[in-house]
Amino acid sequence: MTPFREDRTTAATLAGEIRCGYSPTSGAPACETRATWHLAWTRTPEEVIHSLICDLHMGWVQDDLTYADRHPLSADCGMPGTGWHDGTPSHCGPPPSDDAPDPVRSLR
Ligand SMILES: [Zn+2]
Ligand SMILES: [Zn+2]
Numbered sequence: 001m002t003p004f005r006e007d008r009t010t011a012a013t014l015a016g017e018i019r020c021g022y023s024p025t026s027g028a029p030a031c032e033t034r035a036t037w038h039l040a041w042t043r044t045p046e047e048v049i050h051s052l053i054c055d056l057h058m059g060w061v062q063d064d065l066t067y068a069d070r071h072p073l074s075a076d077c078g079m080p081g082t083g084w085h086d087g088t089p090s091h092c093g094p095p096p097s098d099d100a101p102d103p104v105r106s107l108r
Pocket of ligand 1: 020021022031032033053054055056057
């Protein structure tokens, strides 16, 4: 069970901005404040389990939950065809070309 939901359809229809997916209980309406953080719950070599959340809920997560990584939301975060690139800080973008190896993990 996770207090977060991923609902791109809702996010995409709200003025073109990505909204926080935090929901206090299963089935409750999501926060829908403009998201500012891209949060990775877990990372494996293949994929990232992630959420897009606002400043307020990033604070809650930092207080109460364990996560793998995060970075400020960018235009590439959560977009089709992009993935999570490791780094300091990490970032999202299209996969690297074959001759420029760079670990990239698909988002789920
Ligand atoms: Zn929120
Ligand atoms: Zn991102």
